[in-house]
Each structure stands twice: as C-alpha cells, then as structure tokens.
Amino acid sequence: MLARRMRRLLLPLAFVVPLGAWAETDPDSGLVIAEGWETVKSTCTACHSGALVTQNAGSRNRWEYLIRWMQETQGLWPLPPEMENTILDYLAKHYGPKEGARRAPLPPSMMPENPYKAAKQDSAG
Template sequence: MSQLTVTPVVFITLAATFLLLALDRSGELGRRQPPYVPLAKPAATAAASAVVDSEKGKPPPHNDKIENLPDGKGREVTFYTCTACHGVALIKAQGLTRDLWDSTFDLMLEKHRMPPVKAAERAEILDYLSEQFPPRRRGRGADNPFLK
C-alpha cells in the first residue's frame, strides 16, 4: 500500500476515537469496576466482641482514670460524662471558652447522639471545663516578642 492511502485511514480512525471519547461524558465506554463490598469480620473476632458486649457492655475506648483530669469541682461528673465516649486526651487537647465548650456540648448531643445531661450537671461540667481547659492563646501576636 502506498503512503497516500494509509494516512487518511489513520487520520479518520484517530479522529473517530477522540470524538467518541470526548462525547462519552458518562464513562460508558470505560471499563466498569465491580462495586466495593467490605470484607466481613472473621468469625472468631465477631464471637469475641459479642462476648465482651454481653458481659460488660461496650469495651471502653480508653484506659483513663479519674485522676487523669485535674482536681476541681465537677471533675467526677465531667469524667464519667465525657469519657463514656472518648478519652481524657481529647479533653486535654482542647482549650476553649465557656461558650465554645457549650457549643461543643450541643454538637455532641445533636450530631454524635450523646445521651442528654441534666441542666445542673451540664452547668457543672461547663464550669469545670472552662476553668481547667481555657483558651491557650490570648490573641494574635500576644506571645510574639517581636510585635511588642
């Protein structure tokens, strides 16, 4: 075959391929992958977790003790309310105003389905948290000696 007859065939084939790919917005021409199916737990693990759940309830997500929180009025109620879901490290990592602690409390009640707490206990917890874990920074540049 001559060079003259091959060129139009190659050109038309490439043009048709690019046109089909450009018009294929839904990806129908691409390969379909099977849907993701998560693997099931092994039978031994499922049986072991069932034993833990039936004997003691859910296993604690941490090994914290009440002594891990600083002393203060409201430490006990704060420990038992907060550590039902998360460890003390998460509490200590925060540094919030009372209003932000209150907003965090609302978020946990609404979004994370935290069990409701009596108003008096909530006030005691918020007092404890705002006293023991206040905001760490006093504002932008407050700790920067070069801005003084």
C-alpha cells in the same frame, strides 16, 4: 571549688517545675482533680478518652458549642441543666482559652493610617 560543686548540684533543680505549678490529675482520665471532675469523668469519657477533653481548650461558649455538637451529631444524651453547669464550669476553669493564644489581627479598616506608607512609595518610586 565549693561554689562550683554547689552549682552542679543546683542547676538540675532549676529544671524541675515548681511544685505549686503542678495540678493534681487523675491518672486514669488525665483530668485535673478539682470541683466537678468526677461528673466530667463519668460523662465525658464514656465514648472517648479523657485526652480528647484535656487536649482541647476554650471558653465556656466553646465548650457548650462542643457539647451541642456532640448531642446533635455524636449521640451525646441530654444533660440535666445542673449537671451541664457543673461540667461547663469545670471545663471553662481548667481547660479555658490558652493563655498564649493571641487575638486575630485587626482588619486594615480598623488600623490607623500608616505614616510611612507615602514616604516609602516616594523613595521607592
């Protein structure tokens, strides 16, 4: 009786994300509040919403590539190296490659011989 009431009380709690998993975000831009975020906010939300940044994920190289692309084609101004470093550090750390992302499959030439291939052909043929 008591146990049942306890379960009813505790069950919804299981769905609450543990507090530690919450990164504090800026309500305005959606950016994670951490070292460098103000530089990122002032630079990277000048032309588009912060959501475009927070929806993306990638390695430092990928972010650098995106910055170069915006500089070459979208009118992003040159960033002082120090500032660019701060921005790239921040992006790579807080918007790094998605953890669930999987590597591309190996090409067949890199796979070991399939020991079942011949047997299967035999029985099928």
